[in-house]
Amino acid sequence: MGNFFPRWSNWVPLQIAVCLGFLVVGAVVGATYYFTPKYTRVGYEPTQPVPFSHKQHVGELGLDCRYCHSYIEQSSHANVPTNQTCYNCHGPDKAQVKKDSPKLEMVRNADKDGHPIQWTKVHKAPDYVYFNHSVHLARGVSCVSCHGQVNEMEVVKHAEPQSMGWCLDCHREPENKLRPLDQITNLNYKPEDLGREQFYKGLQDKGAKVEDLAQVILGDKKAESLPGDISGIVALAEKTYGPKVTQKEVGTQLKHNWRITPPEDCTACHR
Ligand code: HEC
Ligand code: HEC
Ligand code: HEC
Ligand code: HEC
Ligand code: HEC
Incomplete structure (x- = not known):
């Protein structure tokens, strides 16, 4: 049979082994970091040179x-x-x-x-x-x-x-x-303090379409008829979320309308 495989191919198994080794080590380190206590730094409170409050x-x-x-x-x-x-x-x-x-x-x-x-x-x-x-x-x-x-x-x-x-x-x-x-800098903010109509009007002023606002509220549900204006949206939101504005309501609308997609791939945070 002689040398059917070229010489360099002798190295292939070794290369595969090394790559696998890296993958395993990477996965283990990654997993350890992901699952180890998230709370190690919480509570760290150094004394400052000036007692600034x-x-x-x-x-x-x-x-x-x-x-x-x-x-x-x-x-x-x-x-x-x-x-x-x-x-x-x-x-x-x-x-x-x-x-x-x-x-x-x-x-x-x-x-x-x-x-x-x-x-x-x-x-x-x-x-x-x-x-x-x-x-x-x-x-x-x-x-x-x-x-x-x-x-x-x-x-x-x-x-x-x-x-x-x-x-x-x-x-x-x-x-x-x-x-x-x-x-963002109002640390006492609560979603229920927002006026519902104002919130949706604000989104509309920034270009959101009424049917999109409705679709986000409905999620996977179907409605017999979609609201045609902001007061219809407010009524639908009230039916879905209750009398007060909720975090889910605000968050899902903003995520959709601002097309928020935070990265989860390694290279986004480790460049
Ligand atoms: C807009 C005005 C303003 C600014 C800017 C400001 N402070 Fe103050 N600071 C005050 C007031 C008012 C008090 C409270 C005084 C009182 O208790 O009657 C105070 C109190 C303090 C005290 C407590 C003093 C004491 O004897 O109780 C410290 C320390 C202090 N500030 C540090 C700082 C530092 C450091 C900075 C800059 C990072 C800063 N401040 C910026 C207005 C300010
Ligand atoms: C009057 C000035 C002043 C204002 C207003 C102020 N800060 Fe600070 N901030 C400081 C100073 C001075 C330090 C450094 C000393 C310390 O840690 O207290 C600091 C430190 C910090 C730190 C820690 C930084 C670090 O070393 O990790 C955070 C977080 C922070 N501020 C957040 C905020 C937030 C949030 C607000 C508004 C709700 C705010 N600060 C308003 C003066 C201010
Ligand atoms: C998404 C999370 C996030 C948000 C939102 C955020 N911070 Fe931070 N902040 C961090 C992280 C992470 C660090 C450490 C960053 C580093 O070491 O580069 C930090 C560090 C700081 C520091 C220390 C900077 C220094 O070099 O000493 C200050 C002051 C601070 N943040 C203030 C604020 C204030 C004020 C706000 C709101 C206006 C804010 N942060 C919003 C995550 C955040
Ligand atoms: C409370 C929520 C929150 C936390 C906590 C948070 N992020 Fe984000 N992050 C976001 C959002 C929202 C975006 C914007 C996504 C978009 O614009 O589509 C973002 C975007 C990013 C991006 C892409 C934009 C850029 O700067 O290139 C990076 C990288 C990132 N975050 C790193 C981090 C790191 C590192 C931490 C932890 C230290 C962190 N984030 C914590 C919400 C968060
Ligand atoms: C959203 C931002 C973000 C993304 C995405 C991310 N990381 Fe990280 N990673 C961090 C931060 C923040 C730390 C530091 C944690 C700490 O200081 O506790 C970290 C730490 C690590 C460490 C620990 C390094 C050491 O000290 O040993 C490893 C390994 C790591 N990341 C691998 C990965 C891998 C692999 C991926 C892709 C699956 C990934 N990271 C995706 C933010 C991110």
Whole structure:
């Protein structure tokens, strides 16, 4: 028979074995990460150099997140404010808020010393993970879904696991979290506070067709006749979801109308 197969073919079984090996290792590592506790980081609450309270500044004073985290809608990375932002109220000049407070000493002196405050990071995605803040905000995901009720925290703590399984849970069913864009920094938002008619009118103004709105409400169900206008939509929604607007209602409409399809393939988050 002689050498029927070319010489290189001797290596084929080895190559197959090596490939299989990689696949198995990949699958095991992946599975371990997916199923291991999602909660390892939850509760991490480092002590900060200045006792800055979100509860006081957001919950009580009512400052919007973007007042301080000002690049969050433009940038892939969130920013922590510089001293200058604090100086709008706690500057060195006389007329300012709590100007003698010892708790603010480091803030007052930060510029003089040329030492910006070294805040300790709470959240950190590993370097091999690609994550973009602005994309999520532009698609109706709120800070609260990923950071918890920051407006009630004296000290920021890690409220959500931010593990791979956690990212994927939302990517598979984003309708559980989506909300109108003007509500992303309202951490106390509840869907039932939305006016139903206003919500559907808003979607219509942005180009949604009445028959599409109806189809999303009906899902797989069939109706004898489809509503022809927004008041018909409101009546159908009331029949389907009850008197109050629900998360399912808002989420499924936004997902459909904004064509939200969060990626689940490895290369989306590991580039
Ligand atoms: C007055 C300014 C100010 C406002 C308003 C503000 N923050 Fe912050 N934020 C800070 C400062 C300063 C830090 C860093 C110190 C700390 O962690 O408390 C911070 C840290 C954070 C962190 C942790 C960052 C990390 O290291 O992982 C999160 C999350 C956060 N803010 C979310 C929010 C959200 C959500 C809102 C709106 C509800 C908000 N912030 C409003 C000033 C502000
Ligand atoms: C829009 C105005 C405003 C901005 C901006 C602001 N603060 Fe405040 N801050 C206040 C007010 C008002 C109080 C509460 C004063 C009181 O309790 O009477 C306060 C209280 C504080 C206190 C507690 C002081 C004490 O003695 O109880 C700290 C610490 C503080 N701020 C840090 C910061 C830091 C750090 C920044 C910048 C990241 C910042 N603040 C930005 C208005 C502001
Ligand atoms: C979809 C989830 C998600 C949403 C929504 C989200 N964040 Fe984050 N945030 C993260 C993750 C993940 C990190 C860690 C990112 C990293 O290390 O690159 C983070 C980090 C941060 C940091 C730390 C940045 C730094 O470099 O120290 C701040 C501040 C922050 N987020 C504020 C906010 C605010 C304010 C909002 C709402 C306006 C918000 N985030 C919405 C997931 C989210
Ligand atoms: C609460 C829901 C939610 C969570 C949690 C979440 N995402 Fe997303 N993600 C979305 C939505 C919604 C989109 C937008 C999809 C679209 O535009 O069709 C998105 C889009 C993306 C995209 C594609 C857009 C881009 O930036 O290239 C990446 C990558 C991504 N997410 C990574 C992550 C990672 C990494 C985490 C975890 C650290 C995470 N996401 C957590 C909802 C979420
Ligand atoms: C939606 C974003 C997202 C997608 C899609 C995704 N990952 Fe991940 N992956 C993450 C995040 C976030 C982490 C970091 C988890 C942590 O820090 O706890 C991670 C961690 C990992 C790790 C652990 C690395 C280590 O430290 O050993 C492996 C392996 C991994 N991913 C493989 C995969 C594979 C294989 C796929 C495709 C089936 C995939 N990932 C899809 C977000 C994603």
